[in-house]
Amino acid sequence: MKIKESISIALKISSILSFVYLLSMLYFVFVYNYSLWLGFLILVLFFSLSVWIIQSYIERYIYNKIKLIYKFIHDHKVKKTKGKSEKERFLASLDSVHQEVLGWSEDYEAEILQLKKLEKYRKEYIGNISHELKTPLFTILGYVSTLLDGGLKDDTINVKYLERSEKNISRLIRIVKELETIGQLESGELQLNYSSFDIQDLCAEVIESLDAKAVEKNTAVFLRKNHQKSRLVYADKNQIQRLLGNLIYNAIKYGYSNSGKVKISFFDMDTNILIEITDNGPGIEKENLPRIFERFYRTDKARNREAGGTGLGLAIVKHIVEAHHQTISVRSTIGIGTTFGFTLEKTNISKH
Structure with a gap:
């Protein structure tokens, strides 16, 4: 919280308290004939004193709540500012953390974009591998179904369909073996001679x-x-x-x-x-x-x-x-x- 914000809060609270005091003062002036000028003087002093006390309390309260955090992450920066007052060190820490948070936010956004990009590639990869496996499998299924439905007895297609099925099975085996090779290369399991x-x-x-x-x-x-x-x-x-x-x-x-x-x-x-x-x-x-x-x-x-x-x-x-x-x-x-x-x-x- 900035200094201007703490003063603003203190002014608002002090104004409310002073208003209550003003009502009380007017009551005593009219009912008990107290001095009006003395009452206004006390009102001004009361308002000024309350602003100072409330502002100091707010800043002290905030400082006490977060000083442990800054102790861990900003000790090295505090050492560089030993000649400064406690308040100045605190404000310097706040400014530094603000910059760090901005940097973290930018890095986080870049990381999110990279993850979205990787997710897109992952979906494409799954779609591609599904297509590569699905195409030969459906082709084999078509040939086998035709043969089972009577094509096995038809000499004009039985050998041809079996040969085509074998070709697609070999393709599937090749895909699996190449995926296995890539996995071994990535993990370092494949020993190079x-x-x-x-x-x-x-x-x-x-x-x-x-x-x-x-x-x-x-x-x-x-x-x-x-x-x-x-x-x-x-x-x-x-x-x-x-x-x-x-x-x-x-x-x-x-x-x-x-x-x-x-x-x-x-x-x-x-x-x-x-x-x-x-x-x-x-x-x-x-x-x-x-x-x-x-x-x-x-x-x-x-x-x-x-x-x-x-x-x-x-x-x-x-x-x-x-x-x-x-x-x-x-x-x-x-x-x-x-x-x-x-x-x-x-x-x-x-x-x-």
């Missing part, structure tokens, strides 16, 4: 394994390999192979057919090596880039689901990189293409 290997050679192996997909899309894949210099990194080779397979496969899959180009480049960064996978595809909208590594997040849901995949590939890629204590980034320009880049630790010959 570090070894030294040439990242250029590993990229060449991955490109060779995806040759059929590149031929199908008529996409050229270029590896900017330095034949004069090896690129030794220290990492889990199997996990990095999985990471590269996902990024290069996506670059081929979502690029332009018949004119697609994918380029893998390497850059020396002191203790790390930067690996970049670049395509000349349609690109990714700017607003989608911050969420590109989220589970089940798709920039074009209809097209991506038709193209297959679990929607977990990039989430796994991000967690693999982070499990190695490295960084991954993405940049994209609509109509020009997209580049994914990640770093790996160089092999330190003396250390490893």
Whole structure:
């Protein structure tokens, strides 16, 4: 409570008391012939004294009620103002707490906004995972129902429907396994088997394994390999192979057919090596880039689901990189293409 407010309260209370005194004084003046001037003098003194007493009492009362709180949270500030009076220290503490409360309020509002944002993402995540699981399950149910209703005896559809059911079951198993992998990476339960290997050679192996997909899309894949210099990194080779397979496969899959180009480049960064996978595809909208590594997040849901995949590939890629204590980034320009880049630790010959 400010000083002005305590004075205002004291004036109001004193005015009421003085009014009561005035009525009493007038009674004694007219009934018992007391001196009118003496009565008014006493009234003025009474009013002034009551204002001072009431104001002092209010300030003392407030101070006594909250001084224990300020003792704990403002001792260090009180020490800096030892030369000041008790009232000045008290007012300084009030001003300081006011600023702290304002700061806390701003932080709290920011926290609420962040929680609302996370809640929105949570709802989207639940909706996405429901869709990813529901689609193959309903498809399997449809095929099985048809077979049970007599289709099992129809040689024109029985094998085809069983094969399609198997395909959707495999998709469900893949989703569950990839979710399990992400959980293990997040919790640190998945142990990484570090070894030294040439990242250029590993990229060449991955490109060779995806040759059929590149031929199908008529996409050229270029590896900017330095034949004069090896690129030794220290990492889990199997996990990095999985990471590269996902990024290069996506670059081929979502690029332009018949004119697609994918380029893998390497850059020396002191203790790390930067690996970049670049395509000349349609690109990714700017607003989608911050969420590109989220589970089940798709920039074009209809097209991506038709193209297959679990929607977990990039989430796994991000967690693999982070499990190695490295960084991954993405940049994209609509109509020009997209580049994914990640770093790996160089092999330190003396250390490893």
